[in-house]
Amino acid sequence: MRTHVALLRGINVGGTGKVPMAELRTQLTGAGFGDVGTYIQSGNVVLSSDDPDPAAVAATIEALLRDQFAVPRPVVVFGRDEYLAAVADNPFPQVTEPKQLHAVFRAGPPTGAELAALEAAVAAARAKGSRDEAAVVGRVVYLHLPAEMGRSELAARITPRTKAADGGGTARNWATVRKLLDLLG
Structure with missing residues (x-):
């Protein structure tokens, strides 16, 4: 098994x-x-x-x-x-506050259009003074959100897209990601 x-x-x-x-x-x-x-x-x-x-x-x-x-x-x-591998590949290992780091686990890797939309959302958030960052590794989109999810300019910009066109993705904060890692033994 x-x-x-x-x-x-x-x-x-x-x-x-x-x-x-x-x-x-x-x-x-x-x-x-x-x-x-x-x-x-x-x-x-x-x-x-x-x-x-x-x-x-x-x-x-x-x-x-x-x-x-x-x-x-x-x-x-x-x-x-x-x-x-998804946990090990975290491109933001310097982030120690789990509420500031999220992983969007997806059914498939982002398409070229989805990657372009994510890059545009990051650029727009930065233009408004946000320090939010995003990186993609395989089927996972990693989000570093210093203001946390609820006050994140980037999260506000990508959430509607994520729900509609992410291949079945779902986000977890890093505390949950780590707890599931512990459950794997």
């Missing part, structure tokens, strides 16, 4: 997408996943599967969310090694 990190987008956020974590663990175990663990209530899952393909694991979890919870949500899955 291979270990995966599954990130469910929009679960238990803002009063929508209600999925009790205990019930999710039960349903995932019933669907054949092993070693199922969750972290907080916002859709962070570590599990093992006989299927080595992260896209296939994501599709199975998406179907389970839709069929068992009536919550159609995208799911992004990284295999253990890919997740470890």
Whole structure:
């Protein structure tokens, strides 16, 4: 069995997408996943599967969310090694405040148009005096947001695009990224 990190987008956020974590663990175990663990209530899952393909694991979890919870949500899955690499590849290792660093995990790498839009958003934020930064490595967009997510000029500019055209991406702050790393063992 291979270990995966599954990130469910929009679960238990803002009063929508209600999925009790205990019930999710039960349903995932019933669907054949092993070693199922969750972290907080916002859709962070570590599990093992006989299927080595992260896209296939994501599709199975998406179907389970839709069929068992009536919550159609995208799911992004990284295999253990890919997740470890994503953490190690953090282009902002100098950032020690986890609320200032976010990773947007995506189903696929950004397209050329998405990269251009991200660069334009960074430039526009900088023109307004922001110190926000972004970098892309593979399927992960890293965001250094010194003013934190809620007051970030860059986050305000990219959030609508992220929700619409990110290949199923979902953001996590660095504290959550590190906690999932701990759960991987």
